Amino acid sequence: MLKRWLVFGLAVVLVLGAGAPVPAQSQAPVKIGVIQPLSGAVAASGNYIRMGAEIARDWINAKGGVNGRKVELVIEDNKSDPKEAASAAEKLIVRDKVPAIMGAWGSSMTLAAMPKLEEYGVPMVVETSSAATITKRGNPWIFRISPPSEMEALGLEPYVSKLGVKKADFLAVNTDWGRGAVTAFGDVLKKKGESVGVVEYMDQAATDMSAQLTKIKGSGGDTLFVTTAVEQITLILKQAQEQRVTRKIITTGGSSSPTQLIKQAGAAAEGSYHIVFFMPWFPEAMPDGKLAKAFVDEWAKRGHPFEGLTEGFRGHDGIATIAEAVRLAGKDEPKAVRDALWKVNISGVNGPIKFEKDGPAGKESGQSKPSIFIVQVRDGKVALPTFK
Amino acid sequence: MRARLPSTSLLVALAVVALTAPFWLTNPYWLHVLIMGGIFAVLALSLNLLLGYTGQLSLGHAAFFGIGAYASALTTLKLERSAWEGLALAALLAGLAGWAIGRLALKLRGAYFVLVTISFAGVISLVSVNWMELTNGPLGLPGIPAPELGPWSFRTKRAYYYLVLAAVALSYLVCRRLVGSRIGRAFLALRENEALAESVGIDVTRYLVLAAVISAAMAGVAGGLYAHYTRFVSPEVFLFTYTVTMVIMVVAGGKGTLAGPIVGALLFTALPEALREVTSWQWQMLTYGLILVLLVFFLPRGIVPTLSRLRKSP
Amino acid sequence: MEALLQHLVNGLVLGGTYALLGIGLTLIFGLMNVVNFAHGEFYTLGAYTAFATLALLGLPFLAAIPAAIVVGIVLGALCERVLLRPLRGESIDSVMLVMIGLWIAMQNAELLGWGGVAKSVPHPFPTKPLVVGPLGIAPLRLFVFVTAIALIVGAQLVIHRTKLGRAMRATFQDADTAALMGVRIGRIHTATFALGSGLAAAAGALLGPIFLVYPSMGDLASLKAFSVVILGGLGNVAGATFGGLLLGVVEELGAGYISSGYRDAVGFVIIILVLLLRPSGLFARTERIG
16 A cells, blocks of 8 residues: 555656746746755855855845846756766756756856757856867857856966975866866977976865875975865875975965865965965955945855855856846847857956857857966965965 | 567557657757767667667777767867768677677676676766867867758758657667567576576577667767767766766666657657756756656656556556 | 885775675675765765864764774664565676665765865874885874784674674575574574674774875775675685775786886786686685575
8 A cells, every 4th residue: 555655646746846847927037046965065155156146136136137037046056976067067057947047166067057058049057167168169059257268377377486386296176177187288388488397186076185295295296276166175284294294385276265274284285376366365456346245245244154255156146147148139039048158348356258259150158357366375365476 | 578569559659749740840949858868868769779788888988979970079179071871880889898898798797787887887988078189078069960862951940850760760769679689588598597597598698789889879969969969079978967867768768678768868858858848947957856766666667667567557 | 016015004004994895794784785985975975084083073083983883784774674574585787786875865865975086084193104214104004904903902802702703604505504503594684684784884884094085085996895705705705805805906016117107907807707717716616596
């Protein structure tokens, strides 16, 4: 008897899934789709982005919404899996009928969702992914506000001699992001006449990097570039200290959350440099100081962890961009929103957001030029580097 | 114990429903779910050959799936051949890998075989991530073309649905013929009592290897179908979660039956998507885990065997 | 030479915890024939318990390990009674499926409860490494190694010197005869699962302060535990001990001298090789079961 009820229950769940369509109303909210890794290995980052997106939504709605309509976020979890990212995109586009999406965090998740964008003609604002191919594939529905690794490396170029980098080693996570960073930064170094020493990778889930660090120790380099998520950076800093690897450490990618590093790595973080795209410690120094400070304050008011700010701002900027495009388009229709995205010219928490053409002619994607900053951990606090 | 065959009228009804689905399913999202469900059905049927019929649990099946996906993707991208050749190569290479595993199984049974298959999948996974020249590593292979047949392209969902439906039907028929034949009976003898089977002259190793090859080749084809549908493969196809999902589909659907894996595949493809609708993202995976536990508790034999027993009981 | 010795030291420290994980699983897998995919989740549970004990409750550092062990034992016993006992007699894959469901449920419950942000477990040890000649070892790691060995010895004592241990060994060798001799098989199974889970939790509490605590930390741990079980031979506690240490060292050497990208492949390759060449494990003297 119980068995029958279980089968019945499952059937009910599926029926619920088929769902009744929502009737369209003129005052219906503007829905914006959000695809992020909310479970799985990188759940922390995905959740920070979500928190930032929610702040943007609430601010917009407090000011009256977009074209008189409230903004509603439809949030889907891509479970850190590209297949799920594609399914989430399909669901958002087809069932929720969103005019635009923000996502999908990791480059392979974004790449997996991209065919759906072309299939249905819906634009997506990419807020974190760094792989160059995303904007070079000729997908005219992609608009990226995060910097590809090449752009980030160019942002470092003016500081190479000031930092005194002569021979650098690389320790990167074995994903498209890590590999892309190694190539991009390596190229910039070589352009400036410096050399690249040892290049080591580690698995995303690895916790023990002592083998790699031992090799790096023996390389004779003066700088170590580290590209990975904040948890692994913490472990690397601690293990580097244990193994007495004493050299300048520069983290790239913007997700290094120096505050968290100080908290968890303690003295091991001292002296390290970090390339970030948002400086929540000195919001007034950001291009739009007022907005940045307001964001930091709101984040704190909601009780979100301070460490998350270095990633969470992306969620805000992505939603702000889409909302502005809907406003310019005058309606929440995907193609109109896409065309309007080219006209967007606003100030986000990171700085100005304006898209330039990127990729093969006729099918360009949009790429904005985000601001890039470098900070240092000194005396247990985050500070601007002294040479600046 | 012969495989229970559903009644003819039921089969006809199902066929009609399946063939006309793209026309009455107005929402392309559900067509997407059916396509993914179909691909997993082929996978589940392949795993069922090993698990349900020979009694060997392969937890590395994602390896065959992934090998097939990459083989087909690379054939169309790098070798610039048609998707059909890609699918054929997928079956071939995956089958070859299956042969290797089958030979390994010569010495091992039960838990040890399980662990070898896990390890095999683990090694292949790491190779796909690290061997940049071949697989493009973590960056993956985007832009895989859809299959074409003369002037028709299978790009549209509707067309792809029929392709996958054909694959599922073909897989089902292959399995049914295999199970009903002498080979199938040998599988069952192997599963029930290996020592006894050997003593009556059944060449156990030969049949195990055969089962492994066919099973792997089918999984490889499923991988190829996946690659040409999602148009993007990355090392995540080797994730353990894919294997876990397959196992769930087979065991919950009913291993050792032919309809079970198909039912399991459809159910467990639809379930996570249904959970997207019904629960907010925080609770989805937790609910999924709990449903799984409940399912095993209440339907330990799997859905299809339980249903047919209910049907038979007065 | 200096690098080699450093690799060896690192490998041994890691290996001690692998041994703990392996011993727990070899008991469960060997005695109960349960493919325990949730083993890594008890490891994670132990780590979170340590975090809660030290960071939230502010108890002294030495309270963390016993707390984790107790939590592991209690939850393990509970899981066995509620999930595994009713399924006794079902096929190995039904049980495995339940363990998979438990794995998914536990990990996502942790994600829900603690959030995805990695937690840092405070410890009182200085961060400057102890330097012995050319080798450096962090005091915390030394503590972990010593404690791991102590726990392993403790487990061995339980298995070889107590009545419970004797009953466990008897059940392992021949359950039917043991039952005839008056051993309560049900109780033994509960105790075994509880003990195994407690050891896994201890490993988590030990490694938590070295690494970080986050919900998916148990996935890799499960797989490594399975490697150790194979290396040492199913049900062989001493084998699991040496197997764990060996795995730690071989992984370190492999990552150091061959390639760091393939580091985790080492465990897999070991499994394949051992099973091909010596299926009963490197250290087994008894017949292979199953």
